[in-house]
Amino acid sequence: MRVLITGGGGFVGARLARTMLAKGTLAGRRIEQVVLADQVAPPADLAADRRVESRVGKLLGQCQALRDEAFDGVFHLASAVSGECESDFDLGLASNLDSTRALLDALRYRATQGAAPTRVVFSSSIAVFGPDPAYPFPPLVGDDTLPTPQTSYGTQKLICEHLVSDYTRKGFIDGRAARLVTVTVRPGRPNGAASSFFSGIIREPLAGEEAVLPVSPDVAHPVASPQTMVDGLIAVYEASREAFVGRSAITLPGLNVTVQQMLDALEKVAGPKVRARVRFERDERIAGIVANWPRGVTTARATALGLKAETTFEDIIRKYIADCAATPAALRGMS
Numbered sequence: 001m002r003v004l005i006t007g008g009g010g011f012v013g014a015r016l017a018r019t020m021l022a023k024g025t026l027a028g029r030r031i032e033q034v035v036l037a038d039q040v041a042p043p044a045d046l047a048a049d050r051r052v053e054s055r056v057g058k059l060l061g062q063c064q065a066l067r068d069e070a071f072d073g074v075f076h077l078a079s080a081v082s083g084e085c086e087s088d089f090d091l092g093l094a095s096n097l098d099s100t101r102a103l104l105d106a107l108r109y110r111a112t113q114g115a116a117p118t119r120v121v122f123s124s125s126i127a128v129f130g131p132d133p134a135y136p137f138p139p140l141v142g143d144d145t146l147p148t149p150q151t152s153y154g155t156q157k158l159i160c161e162h163l164v165s166d167y168t169r170k171g172f173i174d175g176r177a178a179r180l181v182t183v184t185v186r187p188g189r190p191n192g193a194a195s196s197f198f199s200g201i202i203r204e205p206l207a208g209e210e211a212v213l214p215v216s217p218d219v220a221h222p223v224a225s226p227q228t229m230v231d232g233l234i235a236v237y238e239a240s241r242e243a244f245v246g247r248s249a250i251t252l253p254g255l256n257v258t259v260q261q262m263l264d265a266l267e268k269v270a271g272p273k274v275r276a277r278v279r280f281e282r283d284e285r286i287a288g289i290v291a292n293w294p295r296g297v298t299t300a301r302a303t304a305l306g307l308k309a310e311t312t313f314e315d316i317i318r319k320y321i322a323d324c325a326a327t328p329a330a331l332r333g334m335s
């Protein structure tokens, strides 16, 4: 089978590609080719895999050509991140909304030519949830919580969820949207995401560097390891329509944790000297964005698909340390 991963040069996309290529199959079918479409080139190990084809360029510019190609499966991960979308409104609309519509239309075109609807997994985000004054946040957001995003990024993700659902209803694609919780610990350097510090306060101290905590330690948030999110995306792809239930988005599993608990776990795993490398310095912009994010999730539909989050943050840190040991490059840059 041929699989397209948009955003395949990014953090989750590259890990998704590696996971699928290592297994060699998806939904029981042998993977012949994985096409990675991204504005940046994929990591060297993926580029060197003979089953990988890389297409570098803005997704919007690639979609016209995609009309004439047959893919058995598509994972749509290409996206500008939250901080970027807040600071550059046009970038968010182009990268997240316009590109998604163009991709869906390319797949729709094939369906109108008689091809079977392509199975599509769209990576959404729990940033679709926000505390609207008319609908205050419940303590934990569930699959059935009304999404009322309070950021441009969250709004674009929600619109795309609905597009995926409607193109599915029309029979143009077989689409599913999965809301990722914040992935941590992310290797490499900080990125433009407002959530970047959730990884930085663990990754930098472990690498012997200082890290700044820009929000209060009592901030609570759902997080998961990169592999838990990748396994979730694959499970959503492989689920039957009946098992997925309906066309609305599901939230992937997360561990609900406070920043204080994350720091306590760091101390438990790596000791007080490492923990002491984190210093608190409030950043009003980041704190303002994060205050509008869920403090925790419940994930009944993902659980029904057999998916589970880590049960302690120590687990997540230990998985990161094991990843770094297996891939020393992960300590230095994107893995």
Ligand SMILES: NC(=O)c1ccc[n+]([C@@H]2O[C@H](COP(=O)([O-])OP(=O)(O)OC[C@H]3O[C@@H](n4cnc5c(N)ncnc54)[C@H](O)[C@@H]3O)[C@@H](O)[C@H]2O)c1
Pocket: 006, 007, 008, 009, 010, 011, 012, 013, 037, 038, 039, 040, 057, 058, 059, 060, 076, 077, 078, 079, 080, 081, 094, 095, 096, 099, 123, 124, 125, 126, 179, 180, 181, 182, 183, 184, 195
């Ligand atoms: N990492 C998280 O904590 C998290 C949480 C919730 C949702 N998500 C979603 O998961 C997906 C993957 O996230 P990630 O952490 O790997 O992010 P990432 O930034 O590492 O990867 C996204 C990739 O998309 C590419 N991209 C962005 N705009 C593009 C465009 N217009 N054309 C082509 N490529 C473009 C970027 O170059 C990048 O490689 C994204 O859709 C993101 O919104 C991630």
